[in-house]
Amino acid sequence: MNFSKDTKAYVMLILCTAFWSGNFIVGKVATLFEIPPLTLNFYRWFIAWIILAPFTLKEVVANWSIIKENFLSLVIMAFTSISVFNSVVYYALNYTQVLNGVLMISTIPVLIIFISSIFKTERTNVFQVLGVVVSLCGVVIIITKMEFQRLIHLQLNKGDLWMLVAMFSWATYSIMMKEKKINLKPFVLLQTLITIGVIFLAPMYLFEIINGQYLNLNIPVVLTVGYVVLFAGIGAYIFWNGAVLLIGPNRAGIFLHLMPVFSALMAIFLLGEKFSHYHFYGALFIVFGIFLSSKKALN
8 A cells, every 4th residue: 555755754743743742651650660860861862872873873973074063063952952851851750740741841832933033043923922922821821720829929830840941951952953954864963962962961870870869670660761762762753754854844843733632641541640620721822822823834
């Protein structure tokens, strides 16, 4: 059976976003089995580096001149994505629901527009500005649970606050990825970022060991690490890369908005999390904000 280019891309994107959504579920499960968050992120990327090394190291060395020329940008991109984003997400899930986290992360496309407008890296329109405001209102609804006096007394959930750090971290990475356009093949770029990111993660990993936070090997731990390496890491990237080659990054990017849907369903049915009224209203604001921010592209 022959499938069209679009059909193949859509299937890959659905699988990709499902894998990334499952990363939040696995991150929450990791807290239940007391898997140290920085340790989990270290092994996620260290094992991925080992798996990719035989296929990429030769080309990494061959492209050293390009890497050296863009070294500072690569360091910032690796630190914000590989080192900070995933570590913060895993840590934040110790203190907040998966539903909270994934709904907040879903505002990243709008946050990128906001930061781009400040630094004038991309032109914005009135709909994009309105989208930023509306989506941020959704974030406020979620993290305050519609008890807005929390903003006055700053009694916010620690996990939600750390998730804000993750949002800004990934937005920074995405903007640099778009602006710098480093001339490396996707897997060579990924291996380069992983290499730099693991160097930053190593002292974080040692910090947890020094503080008595060890990774005790058992079946749940092996399954957790296996998922974040093979599915949320390498597998999702392969599908994302393949889909972008088929239909382009703009059309592919729309599918990232499936993540809140997948993660919410997984959290409710697998973890038994409660879907509250503030999740519903917050999600409405976020979705409407994303719609507004992309209105120009729809016209």
